[in-house]
Amino acid sequence: DAKTTQPNSMESNEEEPVHLPCNHSTISGTDYIHWYRQLPSQGPEYVIHGLTSNVNNRMASLAIAEDRKSSTLILHRATLRDAAVYYCILNSGYALNFGKGTSLLVTP
């Protein structure tokens, strides 16, 4: 799988939008962009995934650049429960390969 680059950590205030960036300049045409998060002491949780078009679900939105070399996970209103490590993963048919992710801190 191609590699992704994410900031080590980000901080947000509660009830404000959060934009988590991910760079994947070596993405291939068959790579899906996946986002998972892991809350403390829990298993990873699926957030969203997409291929080329922007995607929305009840948890978040995924904005994919036109050249697909980067993407942004958008949490529309951060809550304290959104504090977690967020992983951006490219996947084209192999098992998910987790990197270091972005540790999101949400402050009241």
Added chain:
Amino acid sequence: NAGVMQNPRHLVRRRGQEARLRCSPMKGHSHVYWYRQLPEEGLKFMVYLQKENIIDESGMPKERFSAEFPKEGPSILRIQQVVRGDSAAYFCASSSRGPGNTEAFFGQGTRLTVV
């Protein structure tokens, strides 16, 4: 529809003993993945199985570790002759289709402590 069930949640073994970790995938899911997370480290892929077949075991240590997903029953990750370095959280995930355009659902993990 129950989620991915892993048991036990916590397992303590003495050095040299065997550890058996069980994973029941979500109903209707035939793809199972095992991951290991060492303390303060990221998740590392171990093995991918699809009912009775090992598809990818590139992340499995060559010795002492084995995995199976029989036709009936849960997937089992077996660690023989455990050592202190095996202490970690082991997570199982399942999906209805192969990886790529599908979401995977993870269990709450088994925390193995080797004393």
